[in-house]
Amino acid sequence: MALKLRREGGRRLRKNKHLPPREKAIQLALTVATWSSVVALAAVFGELLLGALPAFTSINIIDFFTGTVWNPAHPMYPLYGIVPLFVGTMMVSFGAALIAIPIGLGCSIWLAELAGPRVKAIFKPAIEILAGIPSVIFGFFALVILSEWIAVVFDPVTKLNALNGAIMLAVMMIPIMVTVAEDAMNAVPRSLREASLALGATRWETIRHVVVPASISGVVAAIVLAFGRAVGETMTVLMATGNATQLHFDFLRSVQTMTAAIAIDFGEVEFGSEHYHVLFLVGLVLFVITFVINFLAEWVTHRYKEDY
Numbered sequence: 293m294a295l296k297l298r299r300e301g302g303r304r305l306r307k308n309k310h311l312p313p314r315e316k317a318i319q320l321a322l323t324v325a326t327w328s329s330v331v332a333l334a335a336v337f338g339e340l341l342l343g344a345l346p347a348f349t350s351i352n353i354i355d356f357f358t359g360t361v362w363n364p365a366h367p368m369y370p371l372y373g374i375v376p377l378f379v380g381t382m383m384v385s386f387g388a389a390l391i392a393i394p395i396g397l398g399c400s401i402w403l404a405e406l407a408g409p410r411v412k413a414i415f416k417p418a419i420e421i422l423a424g425i426p427s428v429i430f431g432f433f434a435l436v437i438l439s440e441w442i443a444v445v446f447d448p449v450t451k452l453n454a455l456n457g458a459i460m461l462a463v464m465m466i467p468i469m470v471t472v473a474e475d476a477m478n479a480v481p482r483s484l485r486e487a488s489l490a491l492g493a494t495r496w497e498t499i500r501h502v503v504v505p506a507s508i509s510g511v512v513a514a515i516v517l518a519f520g521r522a523v524g525e526t527m528t529v530l531m532a533t534g535n536a537t538q539l540h541f542d543f544l545r546s547v548q549t550m551t552a553a554i555a556i557d558f559g560e561v562e563f564g565s566e567h568y569h570v571l572f573l574v575g576l577v578l579f580v581i582t583f584v585i586n587f588l589a590e591w592v593t594h595r596y597k598e599d600y
Contacts, residue, residue, distance in 0.1 A: 340579055343572030350566045356573070362537040362548070364557065364567045372570045374577065376539040380454070380547030381578075384529055385522040387458030387543060388465055393515055395462070396469030400511070403470065404477035405499050416474070423467035431531030434460040439532070448544035452534035455543040460528050465518035472517060476510020477503055509593045516589035524582050526551040550578045 347356075351372055359373020399419065403412055438459060439451040448455070480503050488498040504511065534546025535556065548556075554571050561567045 337579060340572055340576040343569060344576045345569075347566070347569040347573040351570060356570070360539045362553065364570065370567065372567075374550070374574060376537050377548055377550045377553050377574065378577075379539060379541070380533070380537075381523060381549040381551070383454045383541065383543065383547055384457045384461060384533060384549060385519060387454060388461035388522045389515070389519050391459060391462035392465035392469060392518060396466045396514070396518070397473065397511065399466065399470050400473035400477060400514075401499060401504070404474045405495075405503060416470075419467050419470050421467075422463065423471070427464065427525060427527040428531070430460045430464060431528040434528065434532035446544055449542070450534050450536070450544075450546045452532060452546055453544050454533060454547045457529045457533040457547075457549075458543065460532050461522045461525055464525065464528065465522055468518040468521055469514045472514035473507070473511045476507040476514070479510070480506045509595070512592045513589045516585055516592065520582050520585040520589070523585065524551065524578070526555050530555055550574050554578075 356372050356374055358375065359371060360375045361371040361373045362376050363371045403416055407415065434456050435452070439453075439456050442448060442453070442456055442459075443451050446455070484502050484506060485498055488502045489495070493501070529549045530552040533548065533552065535548040535552055536546035537548045537553075538545075540547075554575055557567065558571055561571060
């Protein structure tokens with residue numbers, strides 16, 4: 293096996309030597325672009341790690357990961373418990389996922405299997421346009437309009453709350469889910485659909501038992517990638533959730549996410565202070581969470597990939 297790989301590698305090297313200069317330049321440009329993204333990712337991680345290292349010695353790390361109070365502004369005894377921020381992040385993100393997954397999956401199935409070409413040509417670009425709207429616009433809508441609707445319907449403790457942020461994040465998740473999942477469903481060969489229909493299955497049975505299972509890797513990847521977007525969102529949750537740091541599990545009360553905590557505190561914190569380095573540590577935790585989510589999406593894509 294090793295000998296075979298060496299022979300194939302040697303053939304590729306000999307082949308590359310005989311490429312035209314233009315193709316060599318294109319290959320070099322693509323290689324540089326690929327490695328640039330890897331270097332940029334490593335640089336971000338390295339910068340976060342270097343900024344967070346002093347926090348490992350200046351605070352109690354166990355209290356940081358298990359503490360239930362986030363109060364870095366206390367003049368004598370600042371408390372850096374990340375649990376309220378983590379819970380707030382998960383409440384908003386999972387709440388958004390519960391709303392976005394059924395809608396996004398249903399929309400993907402409709403576009404891929406049921407919508408006519410003319411209707412699809414209108415609705416798919418319209419859905420994808422949502423992905424290009426700045427997040428501050430979604431946050432402003434949640435702050436001014438959606439919060440009023442929620443106040444009328446649910447009579448919440450505070451107008452800016454976790455539900456407000458979850459609904460807006462769901463709206464932001466749907467375009468990602470629809471784009472990726474619909475492409476995955478379109479990649480399912482037409483022959484599988486025709487074989488199912490020829491065996492007497494209805495159109496819905498074909499969608500349920502053939503199309504969706506065959507595209508499950510792309511569908512799951514779409515869900516996980518959209519969830520990662522929700523976890524890392526800043527401006528929308530900053531404007532929509534109220535930014536209260538109390539630990540609770542009530543969607544009708546204010547919460548603060550990790551991204552919002554960094555955005556709020558970083559502009560006012562003293563450079564080089566304990567609070568400054570703790571914010572880097574929060575950013576490092578958030579980086580690890582989003583990295584794990586994206587790694588999970590990649591693993592699911594390869595684990596359930598179908599070969600036709």
